[in-house]
Amino acid sequence: MKPSPFAYAKPADLAEALRLKADHGDDGTFIAGGQSLVATLNMRLSSPDILIDIGGVTELSGIEVSDGSVRIGALTRHRDLEDSPDIKTHAPLIAEAIAQVAHPAIRNRGTMGGSIAFADPAAELPACILALDGAIEIAGPDGRRKVAAGNFFKGLYDTDLGTGEMITAVEFAADSDDWRTGFDELARRHGDYAMAGLAARLRMDGDSIAEARLVYFAVGDKPMLATGAGGELAGKPLSAETIEAAAASLDSDLEPFDDLHSSAAMKLHLARELTRRVLTKIAGGAQ
Numbered sequence: 337m338k339p340s341p342f343a344y345a346k347p348a349d350l351a352e353a354l355r356l357k358a359d360h361g362d363d364g365t366f367i368a369g370g371q372s373l374v375a376t377l378n379m380r381l382s383s384p385d386i387l388i389d390i391g392g393v394t395e396l397s398g399i400e401v402s403d404g405s406v407r408i409g410a411l412t413r414h415r416d417l418e419d420s421p422d423i424k425t426h427a428p429l430i431a432e433a434i435a436q437v438a439h440p441a442i443r444n445r446g447t448m449g450g451s452i453a454f455a456d457p458a459a460e461l462p463a464c465i466l467a468l469d470g471a472i473e474i475a476g477p478d479g480r481r482k483v484a485a486g487n488f489f490k491g492l493y494d495t496d497l498g499t500g501e502m503i504t505a506v507e508f509a510a511d512s513d514d515w516r517t518g519f520d521e522l523a524r525r526h527g528d529y530a531m532a533g534l535a536a537r538l539r540m541d542g543d544s545i546a547e548a549r550l551v552y553f554a555v556g557d558k559p560m561l562a563t564g565a566g567g568e569l570a571g572k573p574l575s576a577e578t579i580e581a582a583a584a585s586l587d588s589d590l591e592p593f594d595d596l597h598s599s600a601a602m603k604l605h606l607a608r609e610l611t612r613r614v615l616t617k618i619a620g621g622a623q
């Protein structure tokens with residue numbers, strides 16, 4: 337199918353982008369990498385009057401590390417994350433996850449802000465930002481605000497973004513030496529959206545786990561922080577027994593539903609298996 341006709345504007349800076357959005361309201365749609373939006377336009381799931389192309393708003397690009405925190409501009413491409421030594425050093429979870437996002441051609445165009453705004457429940461980056469306990473920086477008609485990732489993802493393709501608002505960056509604390517991270521997903525083919533996935537971070541206190549953030553994706557309507565499984569791990573060593581207890585408690589943490597790829601029961605099974613794989617790998621010191 338072809339999209340409905342639309343006008344096109346390419347603002348030179350953030351102020352102009354927000355002004356255009358304010359002028360057109362819900363009839364205007366931002367386009368960043370276009371890797372999700374163009375498909376929805378072509379299928380006529382979305383028919384905006386005007387596309388506001390933020391690709392020229394250079395102030396939205398780039399990765400900065402300062403004072404122990406990492407800031408990734410909304411327009412930073414997946415490819416830039418993949419190539420960044422700062423991401424490898426300070427956010428190894430993202431470094432590990434990004435290679436699983438689609439294929440190189442899509443990673444050359446897709447952006448951090450687009451992935452977070454689109455909020456596909458099977459997407460890797462929203463799960464990583466939640467596991468990193470990050471914040472989403474938003475600009476809009478009322479100025480700038482920050483929302484914790486835990487409050488940003490509301491449901492299926494639904495976020496806290498209001499009318500006229502744009503994501504400008506994501507921020508999170510750089511990993512210190514006491515954090516261990518692991519990531520894995522199960523997909524029919526490498527680069528496909530996951531049938532189930534896990535982004536995991538453990539803060540160690542000697543041999544004990546001080547804090548565990550296990551975030552599952554493609555097993556619910558948004559990235560899911562498994563608080564029960566995290567509780568099973570907290571204060572204990574990372575052993576075969578604690579890993580099995582965490583996997584078992586997913587029955588109450590997750591409520592997957594059937595989708596095109598697998599049944600709810602299969603997704604729960606995959607999530608348990610990912611828990612074993614990722615935590616066993618962390619226990620082995622592979623990450």
Ligand SMILES: Cc1cc2nc3c(=O)[nH]c(=O)nc-3n(C[C@H](O)[C@H](O)[C@H](O)COP(=O)(O)OP(=O)(O)OC[C@H]3O[C@@H](n4cnc5c(N)ncnc54)[C@H](O)[C@@H]3O)c2cc1C
Nearest residue numbers: 366368369370371372373438446447449450451453459503
């Ligand atoms: C074949 C294929 C396979 C894919 N596989 C995966 C996969 O395995 N995992 C995965 O995570 N993704 C996958 N994707 C999606 C890809 O990662 C997209 O690039 C990403 O989801 C959206 O980024 P984008 O910059 O292209 O956003 P766009 O397509 O430009 O925009 C997506 C939505 O976000 C909005 N938006 C964009 N930027 C902003 C902003 N700064 N502020 C507010 N709203 C904004 C747009 O208005 C639009 O509604 C796949 C895509 C394709 C085509």
